[in-house]
Amino acid sequence: HHQSTGQRGIISSIAFCPDRSGLFAAASYSRNVALFSSSPPTLLYNLTDHRGGITQVMWSRDGNYLFTGARKDDEILCWDVRNTGEVCLRLQRECPTNQRLRFDIDASGRYLITPTYSQGLKVFDLWNNGADAPLHLVCPSTMVNGVSLHPTAAVVAVSTGGRTFEMEEDEEDEDDADAREEAAAA
Numbered sequence: 001h002h003q004s005t006g007q008r009g010i011i012s013s014i015a016f017c018p019d020r021s022g023l024f025a026a027a028s029y030s031r032n033v034a035l036f037s038s039s040p041p042t043l044l045y046n047l048t049d050h051r052g053g054i055t056q057v058m059w060s061r062d063g064n065y066l067f068t069g070a071r072k073d074d075e076i077l078c079w080d081v082r083n084t085g086e087v088c089l090r091l092q093r094e095c096p097t098n099q100r101l102r103f104d105i106d107a108s109g110r111y112l113i114t115p116t117y118s119q120g121l122k123v124f125d126l127w128n129n130g131a132d133a134p135l136h137l138v139c140p141s142t143m144v145n146g147v148s149l150h151p152t153a154a155v156v157a158v159s160t161g162g163r164t165f166e167m168e169e170d171e172e173d174e175d176d177a178d179a180r181e182e183a184a185a186a
Contacts, residue, residue: 007034007046013056019063023081029053033068035081045085049077055100060126061109069114071098076114078130089130093122102146102159113156115144121158 009030017023022038033054035045052072059066065088066079074096078089094117095101103114105126111133112124121144123133137156146159 007043008032009053012054015057015059015066017059017063018061021063023063025057025059025066025068027054027057027068029055029071031070033057033066033079035066035085045081047079047085049087050075052095053098056102058103058105060105061107067103067105067112069095069101069103071100072096076103076112078126089126091124091130094118099143099145102148104147104149106149107151113147113149115147115158117143120144121147121156 007026007028009028009032011026012029013027015025017025023035023044024038025033025035027033031048031050031053033047034043035047036043047068050068050070050073052070054068054070056069057066064080064082066081067076068079069076072095074092074094076091076093077087078091080086080088091112091114093101093114096117101115101117103112105112110125110127112126112130114122114124116122121137123137124130125133142160144158144160148157149155150157
């Protein structure tokens with residue numbers, strides 16, 4: 001699923017490849033990730049396989065793989081960027097919201113840890129084809145929307161919270177009310 005026709009949409013996340021090659025990824029809310037060479041600036045791939053707008057890109061420690069997450073998309077995708085630009089791994093998480101759920105990869109490159117909408121944190125073992133790791137962290141009574149792993153210590157930082165809107169049962173969407181009024185007038 002790659003093409004080289006250009007980058008579309010609002011850029012939502014950018015990350016440089018850690019191998020110092022000058023390669024970088026730019027993701028957009030239009031569900032695509034463009035891979036560029038920085039010298040000279042050249043579009044190499046335009047990766048498209050997410051169902052929602054992409055909110056995060058993160059490289060593997062060796063720079064061979066690119067991980068992407070999107071809003072309203074229950075998969076974190078792992079792309080093999082060495083030659084193919086194909087998805088080689090799909091990591092399942094719960095993400096039914098537009099809110100950005102930020103994941104991280106530990107310093108060894110083995111574990112990817114991600115928030116899930118209602119289940120706290122989920123850990124994947126990348127050295128074992130993305131299998132669920134034996135560790136699952138639950139953060140009760142709040143939604144976790146971001147995680148960051150300390151690069152040298154056994155420390156996990158999480159961010160929590162989200163916007164909630166409560167509507168009373170007799171409240172209706174203005175668009176619904178306008179549509180009913182227009183239908184009645186016709």
